[in-house]
Amino acid sequence: MTAFATLAQVIARYPSEATILAADETTRLRDDARIEAALGDASAEIRSILFARYTEAELGRVTPASAEVLQLYCIDMALYRVALSFGRSNERVKERYEAAIARLTAIAIGKGALSIEGSASSGGDGPDGAAGSGSPNEALVVGPERVLTRDRLVGW
Template sequence: MPAFATIADLESRFPNDLALVAADEQTGVRDDVRIGLGLDDATTEIRAILAARYSAADLAALDESSLAVVKVYCIDIAFYRIALAFSRSTENIKERYDQAIKRLEAIASGKGALTTTNTGAGSSPADTAGDVGQNEVIVEAPERVFTRERLGRI
Protein backbone atom coordinates (compact mmCIF):
# COMPACT_ATOMS: atom_id res chain seq x y z
CA MET A 1 0.00 0.00 0.00
CA PRO A 2 1.90 3.08 -1.22
CA ALA A 3 1.89 6.37 0.65
CA PHE A 4 -0.36 9.15 -0.61
CA ALA A 5 2.63 11.54 -0.74
CA THR A 6 6.40 11.25 -1.21
CA ILE A 7 9.47 12.99 0.14
CA ALA A 8 9.65 14.89 -3.16
CA ASP A 9 6.10 16.18 -2.54
CA LEU A 10 7.14 17.41 0.90
CA GLU A 11 10.24 19.07 -0.58
CA SER A 12 8.22 20.87 -3.23
CA ARG A 13 5.68 22.17 -0.70
CA PHE A 14 8.12 23.01 2.11
CA PRO A 15 11.55 23.43 0.44
CA ASN A 16 13.23 25.27 3.32
CA ASP A 17 11.18 24.06 6.26
CA LEU A 18 11.71 20.34 5.66
CA ALA A 19 15.48 20.60 6.08
CA LEU A 20 15.03 22.56 9.32
CA VAL A 21 12.31 20.39 10.83
CA ALA A 22 13.74 17.00 9.82
CA ALA A 23 17.43 17.50 10.52
CA ASP A 24 19.07 14.78 12.60
CA GLU A 25 19.85 15.93 16.14
CA GLN A 26 23.46 14.72 16.00
CA THR A 27 24.58 15.35 12.43
CA GLY A 28 22.25 18.13 11.26
CA VAL A 29 21.59 16.17 8.04
CA ARG A 30 18.02 15.60 6.91
CA ASP A 31 16.81 12.16 8.06
CA ASP A 32 14.90 10.67 5.10
CA VAL A 33 14.13 7.43 6.97
CA ARG A 34 12.16 9.27 9.65
CA ILE A 35 10.50 11.39 6.99
CA GLY A 36 9.41 8.21 5.19
CA LEU A 37 8.00 6.83 8.44
CA GLY A 38 6.05 10.07 8.92
CA LEU A 39 4.60 9.72 5.41
CA ASP A 40 3.63 6.10 6.11
CA ASP A 41 1.98 7.09 9.40
CA ALA A 42 0.07 9.89 7.68
CA THR A 43 -1.17 7.49 5.00
CA THR A 44 -2.29 5.01 7.65
CA GLU A 45 -4.14 7.75 9.53
CA ILE A 46 -5.87 8.93 6.34
CA ARG A 47 -6.93 5.38 5.45
CA ALA A 48 -8.31 4.88 8.97
CA ILE A 49 -10.40 8.06 8.76
CA LEU A 50 -11.69 7.41 5.24
CA ALA A 51 -12.49 3.75 6.01
CA ALA A 52 -15.74 5.01 7.52
CA ARG A 53 -16.94 5.67 3.97
CA TYR A 54 -14.54 4.13 1.44
CA SER A 55 -13.36 0.56 1.06
CA ALA A 56 -9.70 -0.29 0.55
CA ALA A 57 -10.50 -0.97 -3.11
CA ASP A 58 -12.07 2.50 -3.46
CA LEU A 59 -9.01 4.16 -1.92
CA ALA A 60 -6.73 2.19 -4.22
CA ALA A 61 -8.77 3.34 -7.24
CA LEU A 62 -8.95 7.08 -6.50
CA ASP A 63 -8.86 9.17 -9.65
CA GLU A 64 -6.25 11.85 -10.32
CA SER A 65 -8.15 14.79 -8.83
CA SER A 66 -9.04 12.91 -5.64
CA LEU A 67 -5.46 11.72 -5.25
CA ALA A 68 -4.32 15.34 -5.49
CA VAL A 69 -6.71 16.31 -2.70
CA VAL A 70 -5.62 13.45 -0.46
CA LYS A 71 -1.96 14.24 -1.21
CA VAL A 72 -2.37 17.78 0.16
CA TYR A 73 -3.84 16.41 3.39
CA CYS A 74 -1.17 13.72 3.59
CA ILE A 75 1.59 16.31 3.28
CA ASP A 76 0.17 18.39 6.14
CA ILE A 77 -0.36 15.35 8.37
CA ALA A 78 3.07 13.93 7.57
CA PHE A 79 4.79 17.26 8.19
CA TYR A 80 3.14 17.45 11.62
CA ARG A 81 4.18 13.89 12.47
CA ILE A 82 7.74 14.55 11.31
CA ALA A 83 7.91 17.75 13.36
CA LEU A 84 6.70 15.81 16.41
CA ALA A 85 9.27 13.08 15.84
CA PHE A 86 12.02 15.70 15.88
CA SER A 87 10.38 17.76 18.69
CA ARG A 88 10.12 20.78 16.39
CA SER A 89 6.39 21.32 16.04
CA THR A 90 4.97 24.83 15.78
CA GLU A 91 1.48 26.24 16.14
CA ASN A 92 1.28 26.72 12.35
CA ILE A 93 2.18 23.08 11.67
CA LYS A 94 -0.36 21.89 14.29
CA GLU A 95 -3.08 24.11 12.79
CA ARG A 96 -2.51 22.68 9.27
CA TYR A 97 -2.66 19.17 10.75
CA ASP A 98 -5.93 19.91 12.57
CA GLN A 99 -7.50 21.36 9.41
CA ALA A 100 -6.46 18.34 7.34
CA ILE A 101 -7.97 15.94 9.88
CA LYS A 102 -11.17 18.00 10.06
CA ARG A 103 -11.54 18.00 6.28
CA LEU A 104 -10.89 14.26 6.01
CA GLU A 105 -13.48 13.59 8.72
CA ALA A 106 -15.96 15.76 6.79
CA ILE A 107 -15.34 13.70 3.66
CA ALA A 108 -15.76 10.49 5.65
CA SER A 109 -19.07 11.74 7.07
CA GLY A 110 -20.45 12.61 3.63
CA LYS A 111 -19.93 16.37 3.58
CA GLY A 112 -17.52 15.94 0.69
CA ALA A 113 -16.58 13.16 -1.67
CA LEU A 114 -13.70 11.51 -3.41
CA THR A 115 -14.13 9.99 -6.85
CA THR A 116 -12.71 6.72 -8.07
CA THR A 117 -12.04 5.04 -11.36
CA ASN A 118 -14.32 2.17 -10.27
CA THR A 119 -17.69 2.00 -11.98
CA GLY A 120 -20.64 0.21 -10.47
CA ALA A 121 -23.42 1.24 -12.84
CA GLY A 122 -24.98 -0.91 -15.49
CA SER A 123 -24.23 -4.34 -14.11
CA SER A 124 -26.35 -6.84 -12.24
CA PRO A 125 -25.76 -7.83 -8.59
CA ALA A 126 -24.56 -11.27 -9.69
CA ASP A 127 -21.89 -9.67 -11.87
CA THR A 128 -20.66 -7.32 -9.12
CA ALA A 129 -20.84 -9.60 -6.10
CA GLY A 130 -17.15 -9.09 -5.34
CA ASP A 131 -16.97 -5.49 -6.59
CA VAL A 132 -19.66 -3.85 -4.49
CA GLY A 133 -18.38 -0.67 -2.85
CA GLN A 134 -19.46 0.59 0.55
CA ASN A 135 -21.71 3.26 -0.93
CA GLU A 136 -23.53 1.08 -3.45
CA VAL A 137 -26.99 -0.28 -2.77
CA ILE A 138 -27.79 -3.76 -4.06
CA VAL A 139 -31.35 -4.97 -3.69
CA GLU A 140 -32.17 -8.63 -4.04
CA ALA A 141 -35.72 -9.76 -3.43
CA PRO A 142 -37.74 -12.92 -4.04
CA GLU A 143 -40.18 -13.13 -6.90
CA ARG A 144 -43.53 -11.43 -6.30
CA VAL A 145 -46.07 -13.69 -4.66
CA PHE A 146 -49.24 -11.78 -5.54
CA THR A 147 -49.43 -10.97 -9.23
CA ARG A 148 -52.48 -10.33 -11.43
CA GLU A 149 -52.03 -13.68 -13.12
CA ARG A 150 -51.91 -15.60 -9.85
CA LEU A 151 -54.86 -13.79 -8.29
CA GLY A 152 -56.98 -13.88 -11.39
CA ARG A 153 -58.88 -10.92 -12.64
CA ILE A 154 -61.44 -9.50 -10.31
Protein backbone atom coordinates in the same frame (compact mmCIF):
# COMPACT_ATOMS: atom_id res chain seq x y z
CA MET B 1 0.03 -0.34 1.08
CA THR B 2 1.79 2.59 -0.46
CA ALA B 3 1.84 6.08 0.98
CA PHE B 4 -0.37 8.79 -0.46
CA ALA B 5 2.67 11.06 -0.89
CA THR B 6 6.38 10.62 -1.55
CA LEU B 7 9.48 12.24 -0.13
CA ALA B 8 10.04 14.05 -3.43
CA GLN B 9 6.53 15.55 -3.24
CA VAL B 10 7.13 16.75 0.33
CA ILE B 11 10.40 18.40 -0.68
CA ALA B 12 8.82 19.95 -3.77
CA ARG B 13 5.93 21.45 -1.78
CA TYR B 14 7.74 22.49 1.43
CA PRO B 15 11.51 22.38 0.82
CA SER B 16 12.59 24.61 3.70
CA GLU B 17 10.10 23.22 6.22
CA ALA B 18 11.10 19.64 5.42
CA THR B 19 14.74 20.51 5.98
CA ILE B 20 14.17 22.55 9.14
CA LEU B 21 11.67 20.18 10.77
CA ALA B 22 13.60 16.98 9.95
CA ALA B 23 17.17 18.15 10.50
CA ASP B 24 19.20 15.71 12.55
CA GLU B 25 20.53 17.26 15.76
CA THR B 26 24.10 16.06 15.27
CA THR B 27 24.67 16.27 11.52
CA ARG B 28 22.20 19.09 10.74
CA LEU B 29 21.18 17.13 7.61
CA ARG B 30 17.59 16.32 6.72
CA ASP B 31 16.58 12.86 7.98
CA ASP B 32 14.80 11.49 4.91
CA ALA B 33 14.11 8.12 6.54
CA ARG B 34 12.10 9.80 9.28
CA ILE B 35 10.06 11.75 6.71
CA GLU B 36 9.31 8.56 4.76
CA ALA B 37 8.26 6.79 7.95
CA ALA B 38 5.98 9.73 8.81
CA LEU B 39 4.45 9.54 5.30
CA GLY B 40 3.64 5.88 5.91
CA ASP B 41 2.13 6.67 9.30
CA ALA B 42 0.09 9.56 7.90
CA SER B 43 -1.20 7.33 5.09
CA ALA B 44 -2.26 4.71 7.62
CA GLU B 45 -4.07 7.39 9.61
CA ILE B 46 -5.81 8.65 6.46
CA ARG B 47 -6.96 5.12 5.62
CA SER B 48 -8.25 4.55 9.15
CA ILE B 49 -10.39 7.68 8.88
CA LEU B 50 -11.66 6.98 5.36
CA PHE B 51 -12.43 3.30 5.99
CA ALA B 52 -15.62 4.57 7.64
CA ARG B 53 -16.89 5.27 4.12
CA TYR B 54 -14.59 3.67 1.54
CA THR B 55 -13.18 0.20 1.13
CA GLU B 56 -9.50 -0.51 0.68
CA ALA B 57 -10.07 -1.34 -2.99
CA GLU B 58 -11.87 1.97 -3.56
CA LEU B 59 -9.05 3.95 -1.97
CA GLY B 60 -6.71 2.21 -4.39
CA ARG B 61 -8.82 3.45 -7.34
CA VAL B 62 -9.16 7.13 -6.53
CA THR B 63 -9.03 9.48 -9.49
CA PRO B 64 -5.96 11.68 -10.02
CA ALA B 65 -7.83 14.73 -8.67
CA SER B 66 -8.75 12.91 -5.45
CA ALA B 67 -5.21 11.51 -5.20
CA GLU B 68 -3.88 15.09 -5.24
CA VAL B 69 -6.16 15.99 -2.34
CA LEU B 70 -5.05 12.95 -0.34
CA GLN B 71 -1.42 13.77 -1.18
CA LEU B 72 -1.82 17.27 0.24
CA TYR B 73 -3.38 15.98 3.46
CA CYS B 74 -0.73 13.28 3.76
CA ILE B 75 2.10 15.80 3.44
CA ASP B 76 0.59 18.10 6.09
CA MET B 77 0.04 15.20 8.47
CA ALA B 78 3.52 13.77 7.89
CA LEU B 79 5.25 17.10 8.53
CA TYR B 80 3.36 17.40 11.80
CA ARG B 81 4.50 13.92 12.82
CA VAL B 82 8.10 14.76 11.90
CA ALA B 83 7.93 18.01 13.86
CA LEU B 84 6.61 16.16 16.91
CA SER B 85 9.26 13.46 16.69
CA PHE B 86 12.03 16.07 16.68
CA GLY B 87 10.31 18.34 19.22
CA ARG B 88 9.93 21.17 16.69
CA SER B 89 6.20 21.58 16.39
CA ASN B 90 4.84 25.03 15.63
CA GLU B 91 1.35 26.46 15.30
CA ARG B 92 1.34 26.62 11.48
CA VAL B 93 2.23 22.94 11.12
CA LYS B 94 -0.27 21.96 13.83
CA GLU B 95 -3.07 23.98 12.18
CA ARG B 96 -2.45 22.30 8.81
CA TYR B 97 -2.54 18.89 10.53
CA GLU B 98 -5.80 19.66 12.32
CA ALA B 99 -7.36 21.04 9.13
CA ALA B 100 -6.40 17.85 7.26
CA ILE B 101 -7.94 15.67 9.98
CA ALA B 102 -11.12 17.77 9.97
CA ARG B 103 -11.48 17.58 6.19
CA LEU B 104 -10.85 13.83 6.11
CA THR B 105 -13.39 13.31 8.87
CA ALA B 106 -15.91 15.38 6.92
CA ILE B 107 -15.31 13.21 3.85
CA ALA B 108 -15.74 10.08 5.96
CA ILE B 109 -19.13 11.20 7.28
CA GLY B 110 -20.42 12.28 3.89
CA LYS B 111 -19.88 16.05 3.86
CA GLY B 112 -17.47 15.60 0.98
CA ALA B 113 -16.40 12.81 -1.33
CA LEU B 114 -13.55 11.28 -3.23
CA SER B 115 -13.96 10.32 -6.88
CA ILE B 116 -13.43 6.63 -7.44
CA GLU B 117 -12.57 5.27 -10.88
CA GLY B 118 -15.10 2.70 -12.06
CA SER B 119 -17.77 3.47 -9.45
CA ALA B 120 -21.43 3.60 -10.45
CA SER B 121 -21.52 7.35 -9.91
CA SER B 122 -18.79 7.82 -12.52
CA GLY B 123 -20.47 5.66 -15.12
CA GLY B 124 -19.95 2.19 -13.72
CA ASP B 125 -18.02 -0.62 -15.28
CA GLY B 126 -20.84 -2.77 -16.49
CA PRO B 127 -23.22 -2.52 -19.41
CA ASP B 128 -25.21 0.72 -19.35
CA GLY B 129 -22.94 1.95 -16.51
CA ALA B 130 -25.03 0.20 -13.83
CA ALA B 131 -22.56 -2.13 -12.19
CA GLY B 132 -22.84 -2.88 -8.50
CA SER B 133 -19.47 -1.33 -7.76
CA GLY B 134 -20.69 1.79 -5.93
CA SER B 135 -19.32 2.79 -2.56
CA PRO B 136 -20.89 1.39 0.62
CA ASN B 137 -22.88 4.60 1.18
CA GLU B 138 -24.05 4.98 -2.41
CA ALA B 139 -27.67 4.14 -3.22
CA LEU B 140 -28.06 1.96 -6.31
CA VAL B 141 -31.56 1.62 -7.71
CA VAL B 142 -32.23 -1.38 -9.90
CA GLY B 143 -35.71 -2.38 -10.96
CA PRO B 144 -37.83 -3.79 -13.76
CA GLU B 145 -38.65 -1.76 -16.84
CA ARG B 146 -41.61 0.58 -16.46
CA VAL B 147 -44.95 -0.85 -17.57
CA LEU B 148 -46.83 2.41 -18.10
CA THR B 149 -44.97 4.83 -20.34
CA ARG B 150 -46.18 7.59 -22.63
CA ASP B 151 -45.52 5.48 -25.71
CA ARG B 152 -47.53 2.55 -24.37
CA LEU B 153 -50.42 4.74 -23.26
CA VAL B 154 -50.99 6.30 -26.68
CA GLY B 155 -54.64 5.83 -27.58
CA TRP B 156 -56.05 5.43 -24.09
